[in-house]
Amino acid sequence: MSPADVSTLAASAAYQTSTGEAVQFWVLGVVAVIGALCTILMRKAVHSALCLAGTMIVLAVFYLANGAYFLGIVQIVVYTGAIMMLFLFVVMLVGVSAADSLQETLKGQRWLAALCGVGFGVLLIAGIANASLRSWNGLGHANANGNPQGLAALIFTKYVFAFELTGALLITAAVGAMVLTHRERVERAKTQREQSQERVRKGVQLPPLPAPGVYARHNAVDVAGLLPDGTPSDLTVMQTLKGRGQIRDVSQEAIADLKALEQRSESRLGRERGEGTGAGAAGREDREGRETTEGATR
């Protein structure tokens, strides 16, 4: 075949991607966008995290499709696998089911944000549109001897300093995280005696805390015990759960149960009354019956 054909073929190859990729793009792209939207719209952090994870996986696929095999894998393993899990841990720590209300507190914040977002997006898209990116050349040449090898070659030659620096950065980040979350013990721990004396001095709850889980229906660490007047006692539940708002208040249930009991007794009484009337009715019936029978004999 002639060089011209080769060139045109190369060109067409250079200007078009395979239809399969196009399909993949349009399908997964929609998924990614939906995931992103869900990320910012879900009321519960957990759901957001999951949607984000989904989006990330989609992106990983796109990386692979774009010939960034190494990144694709890393995206899945490190990002979706590690970082998002880290997120989930924190979410657990802070409260899985803690749903923050979506109504806005700052005046006009939401509308302005939407406006800016739309404007910004339009700007970016316009920018990309009027940037002349008609021609593109694939990674075939760059990935000639393997994508990871290519990256490695670059990282350890051209970008070696940046690489080292990122290493230092990671170390620093790790130390920083420890520093931030670590609580320094300023004074020596109190002995049991001191604690007890202190308690006595303060006059708070000398005996051990009362146990939760009255009216236990399941592993009821989240159900506060009730005081004699039927109100729940904070002493019986752990503060973290309380902070997450995951305490189930069953005091009303007790009263509800009482109501239910009364109704049941009512109904029972009502049934007895119902029997009485039934008897009377029967009496009338046979009295009439007698009359009718008497009337028939005459």
Add this chain to the structure above:
Amino acid sequence: MSFPFLTVTAALPAAGAIVTAAVPAARRTAAKWTALLFSIATLALAAVVVVKFDPGGSGPFQLTESHTWIKDFGVSYDLGVDGIGVALLALTALLIPFVILAGWHDADVLEGAEPNRRWRPTQGFFALILAVEAMVILSFEATDVFLFYLLFEAMLIPMYFLIGGFGDRAHAGGDEAAATQRSYAAVKFLLYNLVGGLIMLAAVIGVYVVAGTFSLTDIAHLRASGDLSMATSTERWLFLGFFFAFAVKAPLWPVHTWLPNAMGESTAPVAVLITAVVDKVGTFAMLRFCLQLFPEASKWATPVILVLALISIVYGALLAVGQRDIKRLIAYASISHFGFIIMGIFAMTSQGQSGATLYMVNHGISTAALMLVAGFLISRRGSRLISDYGGVQKVAPVLAGTFLIGGLATLSLPGLSPFVSEFLVLVGTFSRYPVIGIIATIGIVLAALYVLVLYQRTMTGPVKATVQGMPDLKVRELVVVAPLIALLIFLGVYPKPLTDIVNPAVHQTMSQVDQTDPHPQLEASR
């Protein structure tokens, strides 16, 4: 190169400021003496500069020094003095020792104040005074616009602390009222001058953009060789930028209102520092920068400026008549006098400008004399209200006498130096703008009015109970006042030494503005 006299003259008080500030808190008297000695040494050095200065010398500036400072912006550390600069430099160096001596006890720790080893007001007071002296002297020497601007702004800082930190203890409304008044005055002073400085900064940058250099001499050469192309409008805007700053500093009506507060609330020596030393930088800069950098624009603006100056003269005098507070009265009198100075500068006649320069010097001396004596009076009774005094001359004749002489100098009595300068200014103005000159002479009468009313109310009449047993001037105070009065009389009868120094510089300025004195009609007609 030769010995850098100018730098040393400015550096000496600066060093003095540092040394004084470093004196241990307990050794207050030592601090005072240190400051005094340094100021006297500066005076001696200034005398040397005056001697070395050759009035007939060639070139615009003498004793010049030049070092590149910020190469990229063409900023250089250029020093040099002409006759005007020398005269004012000498005035500054002369006044400071008296200011220090007069303020000997102004920054003492009051009795009953709990001893605090960190608290060192005395050291601070005198160190600040010396710092101001250093900056003012350097600003008289600077021939680089940027350097001058730097000092012009920098001297506000020590002045701010002097006004706000060491206010007049004599205050009607008690200490709290005094403190609030004082801080108000200090802030007002700072704001006014900062605004002026800001506008000037823009103009300074403009000058660099137009001329490409900050050096006065270079700009003069450019102008002479015609390489300096400045559009008329540009020149006018730049001129206004500079002039506004100087007018605030001077102060010129209607941006004068900071002066009465500042002078009223600060101690007498600081008030002298303000009006006799720092404000002179403004009027000096009008001569040095406004006229030499923007001659055309100066001529363009002259009518307006003259009218403003005229207003200042009459207005300041009238307000002085209406004051109840001795120091405020003197402040308004100063406003009137600054009106005269500015009028003389912009009359564009050699009489007017020589007169204006002499006026700066003489007004410095006369106001110092009057204000310091007033300060002594106030320090005796702790009140600034005129109505609290009366019949002082009966109990303290020397004080009254010196006060009267200071007052007579203020109303420019012939035989005392202010007369010469004031008359020169009037003649210089009259020869070009007769009407303005005539109206300005009203200032003479009003000056007599406010001075004599002040003297009559405070010094004459029956002795008031508050004044009974008031001590007369002490030796220290006499040492302060006597030389000033002697100088007033000497310069009033024999001003030649001063004029000899000033005239060439004025002639040079006139040629820069290319103005010539109007000829007498008769000669003109012939």
Add this chain to the structure above:
Amino acid sequence: MDNLIALLIAAPLLGAAVLLCGGRALDRVGHWLGTVLAAASFVIGAVLFVDMLGKGADARTMHQHLFTWVPVAGFKADMGFQLDQLSMTFVLLISGVGTLIHLYSVGYMAHDERRRRFFGYLNLFLAAMLLLVLADNYLLLYMGWEGVGLASYLLIGFWQHKPSAATAAKKAFLVNRVGDMGLSIAIMLMFTTFGTFAFGGVFGAADGASEGKLTAISLMLLLAACGKSAQVPLQSWLGDAMEGPTPVSALIHAATMVTAGVYLITRSSAVFNGAPNAQLVVVVVGAVTLIFGAIVGCAKDDIKKSLAGSTMSQIGYMILAAGLGPIGYVFAIMHLVTHGFFKAGLFLGAGSVMHGMNDEVDMRKYGGLRRYMPVTFVTFGLGYLAIIGFPGLSGFFSKDKIIEAAFAKGGTEGWILGAVTLLGAAITAYYMTRMMLMTFFGEERWRHAETRSPDAPSAEPAAAGRGAHDEPHPHESPWIMTIPMIVLAVGSVGAGAFFGIGNRFLNWLEPVTGHSEGHSPVSAGVVTTATIVLLLVGVGIAYLQYGRRPVPAVAPRGSLLTRAARRDLLQDDFNHVVLVRGGEHLTRSLVYVDHSLVDGVVNGTAASFGGLSGRLRKVQNGYARSYALSMFGGTAVVVAATLLMRAV
């Protein structure tokens, strides 16, 4: 010989310096030192006078140039002196009368604890006055001009503890300042016209200048003269100036300083001659003041104030004469000298009377004093005869000449002026006779006079040492006070004849002032007789009013004119209402304006800025999200900008 001129001034100046700066050590000898130095000045003057007489009439002008005072391009003022016949006349008058009055003061101020300072001021005055008449340029003259003003201020207010005295002093200085304004403007005009203000230069070029210029200069000089010589409309200060010690009134406010205006006009004759309109104004001012002063003199009961009125009137004569031009200059000066003698004598006499009467100044509380103080009576009487122009005495010669000159002006002006001067002579005779009669004749009204309160208007504290304020017992003053009076009396008797006969004075001064004989429509004889007749009329009326009838101890209400005259013809009230009140309101309103308007604008700006920032700080709500929003918006704007840039 020329170099002695400076010494004339130096001597009293030295005295002033020593006496004012020297401490209490000089208290006992100070007054003698002052007197001696004044006398020294007189001696030097006499020596120079003799030397001058030795020269030819035209070679008599001496010059001395000390140094250049104000050398500024084009504007050159010398510290130089010029001594010619005119100056010499004044030098002798000033130093002579000055010395006498120094002598008198030694006695008069004997009991004042501040006597040293008093003599210091007197010497200062002498120095300034001599400088005034010796200066060879107007600026130096101005220096002396204000110098005498200062001395007069200090001396009027010498008893500063009296508010009245302090006020009077201030008033005098201020009114004089108005005059000085005129002088300074005149100097400026000269400078712009002639390029110089030295006598020689100005007078040399005067004829070259336009009449308008000359008129302007002359009027300005006249204004100055009015201030110094208490001429209408600036005369109001002289009456109050009597608050000063009597010797001061005699020296400064009768003999010397107040005549400086006449000197100025005569000295500037070259300028005035070129400006006839200005001369007319001068004449009018003189005439008005002549009558004005005379009327005031008639009404006052205070002996010194009455004399002050008379001084005004007499100086009116001089100014009028000077305004007549070459006809009158000489006679103006002549009258000035004779007036210096007899008016000083009269004042000293008045002082002596007060001295003997516990400083009582109200003539209604005098009477019949001739028996108790004969010397004073005689000297005062001679001065009286001299001033009313009794034939043969000095006043007669000088005043008569002026009246003739007035007629000689010619035309209706001449007639009017002549009539005015004659009328003035008559009134002079009237009020002087009145004074004489009330003081020295009639019954002794001071007996059983109620104790005078010490704080009476012109209580002179020198009296504190002179016995209690009970019924006065008049006595003759000590010799040291009478001697000067006698000398002055001799002068007031003889001077006129000495000057007038043979026109000695005329020939003496003519080279300087020039002279032209005007031909008067009426002969000298007629004028003289008219004068004598009128003066007799004046004396007669006065005798009928005060000689025949007893003088009431309390002033009668009097006619409207009298009451007005007692109040200086309401001129002070006018000043008070218009100038003082108006000025006060003006200044008050200006103070308000300055505080609320000029300052208010600035403060208002500051306040508005404060409010603006107060509103702006609400944007900083601390919510990270809103900060992020603004960041995001900013980025969007930046991106938009870059895109636009690239698009353009």
Add this chain to the structure above:
Amino acid sequence: MNPVYYLYLASLLFTIGAAGVLIRRNAIVVFMCVELMLNACNLAFVAFSRLHGNLDGQIIAFFTMVVAAAEVVVGLAIIVSMFRARHSASVDDASLMKL
């Protein structure tokens, strides 16, 4: 189809993430949105590297991931300590940054 569409997608995701940062109050969700934005950038980088035919873009994306990891670690630590301090993870509660 043209890889430029990846860029459009990236910008879309980026904008969504930015909006999320602005409207969500829960610090963790805000963090997730930041991550979303970072990922959008990564996608853009990858697409660019493909367009330009060299691997530099991927390198940058790689570094972005590393930095993102570090950032997440620190950020989450901050959130945790913040939650300890006041029992909430709302960014609006940390509003002391005002005058």
